[in-house]
Amino acid sequence: MHEAIFLKALRGEACHPHPVWFMRQAGRYLPEYRAVREKAGSFLDLCFSPEMAADVTLQPIRRYDLDAAILFADILLMPMVLGQDLAFESGEGPKLSPALGSSEFDPSLLRNMDIVAPVYETVRLVRAGLAKEKALIGFAGAPWTVATYMIAGHGVKDTAALRRFAYDQPDRFAALISALEDVTIEYLCGQVAAGADALQLFESWASGLPADFVRQWCLAPAARIAGAVKKRHPGVPVLAFPKGAGSLYLDFAAEPVFDGLSLGTEVDWQWARDNLSAKTLQGGLDPLLVAAGGDGMRDAARRLRDTFAGSPYIFNLGHGFVPDTPPENVAELVSIIRE
Numbered sequence: 001m002h003e004a005i006f007l008k009a010l011r012g013e014a015c016h017p018h019p020v021w022f023m024r025q026a027g028r029y030l031p032e033y034r035a036v037r038e039k040a041g042s043f044l045d046l047c048f049s050p051e052m053a054a055d056v057t058l059q060p061i062r063r064y065d066l067d068a069a070i071l072f073a074d075i076l077l078m079p080m081v082l083g084q085d086l087a088f089e090s091g092e093g094p095k096l097s098p099a100l101g102s103s104e105f106d107p108s109l110l111r112n113m114d115i116v117a118p119v120y121e122t123v124r125l126v127r128a129g130l131a132k133e134k135a136l137i138g139f140a141g142a143p144w145t146v147a148t149y150m151i152a153g154h155g156v157k158d159t160a161a162l163r164r165f166a167y168d169q170p171d172r173f174a175a176l177i178s179a180l181e182d183v184t185i186e187y188l189c190g191q192v193a194a195g196a197d198a199l200q201l202f203e204s205w206a207s208g209l210p211a212d213f214v215r216q217w218c219l220a221p222a223a224r225i226a227g228a229v230k231k232r233h234p235g236v237p238v239l240a241f242p243k244g245a246g247s248l249y250l251d252f253a254a255e256p257v258f259d260g261l262s263l264g265t266e267v268d269w270q271w272a273r274d275n276l277s278a279k280t281l282q283g284g285l286d287p288l289l290v291a292a293g294g295d296g297m298r299d300a301a302r303r304l305r306d307t308f309a310g311s312p313y314i315f316n317l318g319h320g321f322v323p324d325t326p327p328e329n330v331a332e333l334v335s336i337i338r339e
């Protein structure tokens with residue numbers, strides 16, 4: 001039996017070469033993605049069309065022979081389950097309505113999980129089309145990050161107004177996080193039942209927060225979600241990505257329910273290796289270095305690879321690829337990781 005090296009690394013095995021996949025590996029930087037996206041219509045139409053979503057999930061595996069595919073979907077499908085309307089307007093990012101911060105909307109009333117049924121079908125199709133030695137990663141947003149969009153109604157540049165909402169309306173905020181925990185557990189269990197081999201929780205907004213806030217509203221909900229999913233699906237590995245958590249990465253590393261931690265662009269690699277070795281580590285390369293290419297990318301990629309030599313590590317970025325990343329830079333990056 002050939003276990004995927006991505007899963008071996010998540011079990012704590014040091015692999016040589018390191019397994020590799022990339023955040024936003026399926027996306028606008030790939031011409032084959034743009035072609036399918038055009039055929040699908042909107043980004044959301046693509047997320048809810050299992051055959052096309054499965055196809056774009058597999059595109060970067062075909063092109064680069066990566067060790068893991070990540071389900072093509074979005075963290076903002078959970079607000080739809082809770083009754084918000086979601087639209088992606090070109091160039092403007094996501095819009096959610098009604099926004100919690102400017103309405104009485106109560107997201108704890110509705111749990112329409114039928115909305116995400118097509119995503120489970122995507123998972124089945126991808127798993128069926130993926131070689132055994134490749135892993136399929138399912139994912140969801142962590143509750144706080146999803147809540148930032150639900151409260152503001154759009155993406156934000158900082159979380160001041162959102163923390164203010166949490167402090168001014170603590171009961172409403174706690175109910176929101178709790179509702180997100182419930183539907184996220186269902187959603188991730190559905191992905192595992194359909195064939196996902198591992199899960200990642202994206203907490204893109206762990207930066208700039210008080211330490212206690214991170215522990216209460218980022219770490220604890222993510223740990224409860226991972227624990228509940230593992231209760232129903234023992235052994236499924238879970239990666240947490242508390243982007244921008246700084247020294248609080250130590251708290252995430254001390255939480256038994258996570259198998260791996262993904263490092264944001266700002267984390268010092270050697271510090272991570274020295275201090276977070278309780279977990280399999282992943283990521284850390286600045287995606288803009290890959291957009292720029294050249295010696296800057298090559299040198300950084302070799303240093304990152306070598307910093308984690310001999311330890312369980314999964315090569316990845318510190319955040320997703322940007323749309324103007326030349327696909328040939330990605331090919332060169334993969335060859336460096338495997339040289």
Ligand SMILES: Cc1c2[nH]c(c1CCC(=O)O)Cc1[nH]c(c(CCC(=O)O)c1C)Cc1[nH]c(c(CCC(=O)O)c1C)Cc1[nH]c(c(C)c1CCC(=O)O)C2
Pocket residue numbers: 022023024025026027028037043070071072073074075076088093094139155202204320
């Ligand atoms: C915050 C967040 C979102 N979505 C996600 C996060 C967490 C990670 C992070 O911090 O980036 C996660 C996500 N989004 C997408 C995936 C699919 C898998 C993959 O990484 O390849 C994943 C894992 C597809 C997508 N999600 C989105 C695209 C671009 C869609 C398109 O226009 O074709 C893709 C490929 C749209 C999206 N989705 C989101 C925003 C703010 C936007 C608009 C900005 C943008 O256009 O880049 C919310």
